[in-house]
Amino acid sequence: MGTSSGSHFHQQPSPKMLPPRQQPRELQTSLSLVSLDACGSPNLQERGSNSDQVRESPSENKISLRDVAREKVDIISERIQHLPNEFLEKLKTEIRVILEGTGGSLHREEFLSLQKLVQSRSDLTDKTLIRAHKVQLETLVAIKTGIQAFLHPSVSLSQASLIEVFLYKRCRNIACGSPLPTEDCNCEACSIRNGFCNLCMCVICNKFDFEVNTCRWIGCDLCSHWTHTDCAIRNGLIGPGPGVKTGSVPADMLTSPPMNLG
Structure with missing residues (x-):
């Protein structure tokens, strides 16, 4: 096994192995889910100077996150x-706040409801999405990925x-952005798991993070x-090598049993 840092293991990774893609911390995203009121903008009212009649803005001038979903x-x-x-910036701010994780369980449920609506649709294809407005498309992607x-x-990003x-x-990790499957890998992880990228995601939990080039990652x-x-370690795929038992050589990490990742 090789590590992304190369400082704690005896065996060096093969020349092809590169550490998971470095990701700038300013783009770190929270996957905890909260929500806001999903009704968009407040109800605007206008009163004429010579009349007591109240005129409301037409409903078509208001779009909610649920409408987009x-x-x-x-x-x-x-x-x-x-x-x-x-208004478009307000709409984007609503979903950003939802994803920041500052709300409670009701907010989380609202987000999951939006996500369920998006994921259950069969009409969202490359042919239909090409006609989407940029803000509309960004919102749909954020709802589906939770990022x-x-x-x-x-x-x-381009349309x-x-x-x-x-x-x-394409990899949902913006700092990676590799076409999928990466390097045309046809292993079970790359060919069956939707959105999995073997350059930056953990083959066990399917997540990427910002602890790259450290012993948090092994290859x-x-x-x-x-x-x-x-x-x-939790799944029993690696364990201490013979050096721990004999004390004759520095400790190494060996697969036990061998990793079967593809």
Whole structure:
């Protein structure tokens, strides 16, 4: 086994092995889920100077997160074209706050409800998503992945890249962004698990994080896949080598039993 740091293990990784992709900490995202009121903007009212009649803004001028999650792409895209930028930023802020994890269980349930709506739709394909508004598409991707980085002001992915992330054709880790399956790997993890990337994700828990180039990650020299050290230990895939028992050589980490990652 090789490590991403190479400082604690006797055997060095093969030349092909590279550590999981480095990810800038400013893009770190929270996967804990909370929510806000999903009704979009407040109800605007206007009173004429010579009349007591109250006029409300037309309903078509308001779009909620639930509308984005459940309505047809072309319908929302058409409506969103007529909304001011301030409203679109407000919509993105709502889902960003949802993903920051500052709310309670009711907020979490609201997010899971939005996510269920998006994941259950069969009409969200490359042919329909190409007609989506950019903010609409960013919101759909953020809801599906649970990652707020897609709404970060300093991040601007192309329409094509967002569609590929949504359809599990590109790594959802923005700092990686590799086409999937990576290097055309056809192992069980890469070919069956939707959205799995063997360059930056743990083959056991399917997650990526920011503790790269440390002993938190270890790599398999045979299959070139990575896993968290604690995940591998917890699943009995690695253990101390003979050096621990004999004391004659420095301790090493060996697969016990051998890792079967592809």
